């Protein structure tokens with residue numbers, strides 16, 4: 001690997017020689033504003049010790065991408081959060097995608113790539129477009145609305161579970177369930193504990209909703225069970241794969257669309273540019289994910305004794321990857337703190353990188369793209385009508401409230 005400074009060194013540094021960072025990346029003020037510490041993390045060193053948790057961290061783009069690319073050395077099957085599944089049992093059966101390594105991962109991913117495909121997205125396009133247009137029409141008439149409660153939380157919850165074939169009753173469990181999934185990648189702090197309230201009911205509802213007999217006949221969920229019928233996975237694996245749609249595909253898009261709205265409402269020049277140059281629309285969502293990454297942190301674990309540049313890393317070492325900080329690394333991006341819809345954000349790690357790169361990135365882009373298109377057609381301007389409020393989560397960076405005001409086009 002040639003990304004870490006000083007790669008020519010032959011004698012490997014040991015972990016104890018690495019810079020020590022004693023801040024808590026899961027402290028509530030940091031979760032609310034991770035950018036308050038990202039410069040400090042990046043400048044601490046290519047790799048540093050996070051003394052609070054006895055693990056390593058990296059916040060630079062090159063190292064984050066290199067670790068994500070090297071699944072043989074830095075695996076996911078011991079958990080992609082702080083918890084090491086070899087030492088402590090996970091709170092739920094691990095994801096067959098996110099929390100596995102090849103060969104299991106390759107088999108499951110192949111199966112799911114067949115379900116979440118371009119033709120499948122094309123098939124739902126008319127329905128998703130009509131829903132986005134109806135929702136944005138209603139908001140144009142209101143002029144003032146909450147971007148989270150009335151748009152970002154409504155649209156994905158409307159279109160995506162229908163596409164999977166999930167029952168309508170009980171969908172209020174979906175966001176609390178996903179919030180708990182993402183909190184569990186961090187420490188057992190007050191933020192995690194806050195989502196445990198009501199979790200048993202949500203877990204039970206999700207488990208039931210993902211069963212074959214409770215899924216609609218034409219959805220993506222039933223296609224996963226069809227793969228089980230063809231012998232591509234077992235019935236139990238199909239259940240867990242359908243569950244991954246609900247764990248990973250809803251809170252993330254809610255949060256991602258919220259961030260896109262925040263970016264646009266707080267950068268009127270970029271909104272005007274998108275209206276004047278529609279070709280830039282397809283870049284806006286990815287640039288908003290680079291600028292303020294929905295998924296801020298994920299871990300990897302050294303699967304055997306290995307090296308990262310000049311550093312010897314013993315088997316079992318956890319490394320916390322700061323995706324959000326990497327996406328603003330000035331070594332990789334010019335003016336990284338600037339939201340700029342004309343920039344090519346290609347190479348951002350907001351959807352991860354390597355074999356675990358987001359299965360649903362085309363889903364998220366289609367949802368966000370349709371909302372954006374409907375807004376650009378209907379709103380001349382969009383601006384913040386109050387201070388945005390954050391909802392704290394140990395690995396996501398979601399908004400709770402986003403007061404907006406628009407003028408009709």
Ligand code: HEM
Pocket residue numbers: 076080097098099109116244245248249250252253255256257289294295298349350351352353355356357358359360361363364
């Ligand atoms: C803005 C929205 C989204 C963001 C920011 C996002 C982010 C991510 C990231 C960063 C990863 C990599 C995690 C890692 O390497 O450990 C990932 C993986 C994954 N995402 Fe997404 N995601 C989004 C939407 C979705 C949607 C809509 C779905 C459902 C179709 C989905 C399903 C998954 C799955 C199943 C994985 C694991 C893939 C694997 O391990 O092979 N995501 N996502």
